[in-house]
Amino acid sequence: MLSLQKFKAGLLVAIAAGLCVAQTASEYETPQINGIAKRLNCNCGCHLDMACVMPPSGVCEVCKTNKIKMANMLKAGMSEQQILDQYVKEQGPGVLVHEPGILGFTGPYIALALGGLALFFAIGYLKRLKPAPAVAPASDAQLAKYQAQIDNDLDKLD
Numbered sequence: 001m002l003s004l005q006k007f008k009a010g011l012l013v014a015i016a017a018g019l020c021v022a023q024t025a026s027e028y029e030t031p032q033i034n035g036i037a038k039r040l041n042c043n044c045g046c047h048l049d050m051a052c053v054m055p056p057s058g059v060c061e062v063c064k065t066n067k068i069k070m071a072n073m074l075k076a077g078m079s080e081q082q083i084l085d086q087y088v089k090e091q092g093p094g095v096l097v098h099e100p101g102i103l104g105f106t107g108p109y110i111a112l113a114l115g116g117l118a119l120f121f122a123i124g125y126l127k128r129l130k131p132a133p134a135v136a137p138a139s140d141a142q143l144a145k146y147q148a149q150i151d152n153d154l155d156k157l158d
Helices: 002-022 031-037 061-075 080-091 102-128 140-157
Strands: none
Touching: 002 102, 031 080, 102 140
16 A cells, blocks of 8 residues: 555656656747747836846746747747747737837947037036136124124024
8 A cells, every 4th residue: 555655656756757847948948939039029018028038037937938839839830930920910010129220229329429529528618717706704793793693583583
């Protein structure tokens, strides 16, 4: 009786291990699937493509599910373009990643150059300004007058 329970437990562990091996990341983390995933936007809210790796676990569940779906589509004989067309059909044209144009690549550098140029001219302008004339320090009589006024105002508050 005890050996039958050990046998059943061992069989259950073997089946579970086999199922775990069947779902390894190597199936859906191939260069071909990642190449397709890079061309599709993730809809989990991360604003990355589906080839993303999300912290802290390193796996975005939406991307993982879609990569498994892509692997199954590839196994079914679909081409990369057919997979992309299927995603567009299901989720709309917004699912496709669009590469930025020439301004998207050069825009930050142009902004940096214009900011540096503006800073250069601003420093040159500030260097040319003359300092304000020095103001003579107040006399003791004026300071005493102001101190008396402050004391008077403070007495009114009490």
